[in-house]
Amino acid sequence: MPTIKEIAKRLNISISTVSRALHDHHSIGLRTKTAVKKLAAELNYEPNQTAIFFKQRKTFTLGVILPNLREEFFSAAINAIDNVALNNNYIVLTGQSHDDLNREKSLVESMKKHRVDGILASISKNTTSFDHFEQLKNFDIPVVFFDRVPDMPDVHSVSCNLYHSSVEAVDFLVKQGHKRIGYIQGPPTLSIRNERLNGYHDALAKHNIKPDNALIVSTDLSTEGNTNALDKLLALKKRPTAVLLFNDYVALDVIHHARQRKLTVNKDICFVSYANIPFMHYLDFPPIASVEQFPMEQAARAAELLFKLLDPGAREALPPYENIVLKSELIIH
Amino acid sequence: MPTIKEIAKRLNISISTVSRALHDHHSIGLRTKTAVKKLAAELNYEPNQTAIFFKQRKTFTLGVILPNLREEFFSAAINAIDNVALNNNYIVLTGQSHDDLNREKSLVESMKKHRVDGILASISKNTTSFDHFEQLKNFDIPVVFFDRVPDMPDVHSVSCNLYHSSVEAVDFLVKQGHKRIGYIQGPPTLSIRNERLNGYHDALAKHNIKPDNALIVSTDLSTEGNTNALDKLLALKKRPTAVLLFNDYVALDVIHHARQRKLTVNKDICFVSYANIPFMHYLDFPPIASVEQFPMEQAARAAELLFKLLDPGAREALPPYENIVLKSELIIH
DNA sequence: CTGTTAGCGCATTCAA
DNA sequence: TTGAATGCGCTAACAG
Secondary structure: OOOHHHHHHHHOOOHHHHHHHHOOOOOOOHHHHHHHHHHHHHHOOOOOHHHHHHHHOOOOEEEEEEOOOOOHHHHHHHHHHHHHHHHOOOEEEEEEOOOOHHHHHHHHHHHHHOOOOEEEEOOOOOOOOOHHHHHHHHHOOOEEEEOOOOOOOOOEEEEEEOHHHHHHHHHHHHHOOOOOEEEEEOOHHHHOOOHHHHHHHHHHHHOOOOOOHHHEEEOOOOHHHHHHHHHHHHOOOOOOOEEEEOOHHHHHHHHHHHHHOOOOEOOOEEEEEEEOOHHHHHOOOOOOEEEEOOHHHHHHHHHHHHHHHHOHHHHHOOOOOOEEEEEOEEEEO | OOOHHHHHHHHOOOHHHHHHHHOOOOOOOHHHHHHHHHHHHHOOOOOOHHHHHHHHOOOOEEEEEEOOOOOHHHHHHHHHHHHHHHHOOOEEEEEEOOOOHHHHHHHHHHHHHOOOOEEEEOOOOOOOOOHHHHHHHHHOOOEEEEOOOOOOOOOEEEEEEOHHHHHHHHHHHHHOOOOOEEEEEOOHHHHOOOHHHHHHHHHHHHOOOOOOHHHEEEOOOOHHHHHHHHHHHHOOOOOOOEEEEOOHHHHHHHHHHHHHOOOOEOOOEEEEEEEOOHHHHHOOOOOOEEEEOOHHHHHHHHHHHHHHHHOHHHHHOOOOOOEEEEEOEEEEO
16 A cells, blocks of 8 residues: 655655645645645555544544434434534444443443544433543543433533423413323433423413323333333323323334224324424324424534534633523424 | 553553553563553553554444435344444444435545445445445455345345245235235336346246236335335226335335325235335334345344454455345235 | 654564 | 564654
8 A cells, every 4th residue: 555655755755745745735846746646646545544543633533322223313313413524524433322321331432442533422311320421521532412411510412492392282282172181201311301391380380280190100111111101091080181202202102002992092182292203204193293302403513512622723712511402393293 | 641651651661561561461570560550550541542553554443334324224234233343342433325326435435534444335226336345445445235235246245135035925915816916116226136026027927927017117215206106006907906015115105195095005905015124013004014134134244244354364264255145034914 | 845853652573 | 571673654843
């Protein structure tokens, strides 16, 4: 494989001249410059990036850690990140935690080893401690969290506030005549800020509907957890006529299960869900509304923030920790 | 950031001794070895991988190029690759071509620049020339194609032969009483080997059913292409009562469209499809059967093959070009 | 406008 | 059992 040394030797000039010529340095004569470029092309010269990474102490690589790629939400996020990375001549190293804390930790380790310049992360549902991310500060690897963000100060984050949409969702259901509205909530780690629940509560209060704790059940997001949650609601003497669902994947299971139990969805019982993944449109009985959380926008904003952190000039203009919050939107189907 | 040089200085020993101690080299005294390791731990020493990559001329990074991650087929493949890579202490760089040849080319370029040790690829539907992959041979970057493999000699590949399942699919339909069976085929680049079509034809012949070219229509895999294809079949004087569909994503659109046209799926018209993605189970009217193409197995085999190619010892035992073919399986729902 | 020199962090050959 | 020396390929400070 040809190197600049090789080119220098053949042209009887110095290595640094070759280097500069290849970089269009202003102080290089046109004649030598063209000669160098010509020979480089002939030899099929390709700069050895590993040498450059080493020398520049940068790898032009971004790490992305997220729960999984199966969910359209996250594959959409990856697409947005890819685009931003591409514009900045960066490449993306993706890792899936599969909601396993240990796996998340080892992903952080291996990305650290590979010297990624920065990391974008959406935490696993089982992540309660954040030391593995914290230690990255010692290595000058900035981290920006998105969507599933830790509830901590001193982190950069981009997230989507679900409070208002939750209020809207209940408003919408009430307007449709519903009075008993249930809520299937997700695991506590993913609900620290309780935006969905707070919105739910506040909206009920607004409409003078007495809250009933029996109407609030939980799932660990497994299919079994999802169907059990619905069963609990259906076991009540006074069943809910509408239910908010933690997200569309919960909705898939819950709707399926409701129908197996011979309920007519959107008549006997209505659902509103979160995420608004396109796939739901193929269902016969989709949720009547879903909260759009803008994965692409979140991810893009997070990536842009990360690139600012990576740029010493831009970083100065930033607050010590930036926390961007987008607004979700209730989409009526 | 501490380096071995730093450690050497503090311990008043040489750099090479430190290096060797850290690697458990046999010729290092126990006393010095423990001293070195102790100090390294205290200083939080981390070897600079970029230096190692540079020196070793390896990056312990695999490139994966595939059409997109939205399709469960490919996200499953990535998971399988992740696992194999993890076992080999490799990390995975994923790129999506979005079925765009130019994007695929630039992915190859940037992976080459980043000096990945090897590449796994599933080609885009618009890929007709393979120079961008071919040139990698000059850089000693082995490529293994999987699932969507080029129809060329002199490449490594892992794919799934759909011929027998296609025959089985028709057998199955015939057994159900169908005599007019249509086929919606995909773009020519993805059907070079014509396994689906050949199976379809041979099976019809086997059952003495006269082939009818009007029953074979094409789609470019867009939603519009998919619905148009169905419309063409429905416009025939003698409509098919069953149709083979290129894959499950075509099936989603086709089934949706059939129902909008007031057909009762699985009664007025039956569908058999390819890919067998789990999501279909949430549909009310899924295809009655689907051909499992084993994305995880394909990807895992491809990754394993790639690691063999990366290992000089193992490579010797291999033929110049390995082409692994798995058998698909018809799954009746 | 061009060349000389040094050094990034590490593995490794050769010498002791 | 250890150390000295070399070089991977490239960039950049310094010198001319």
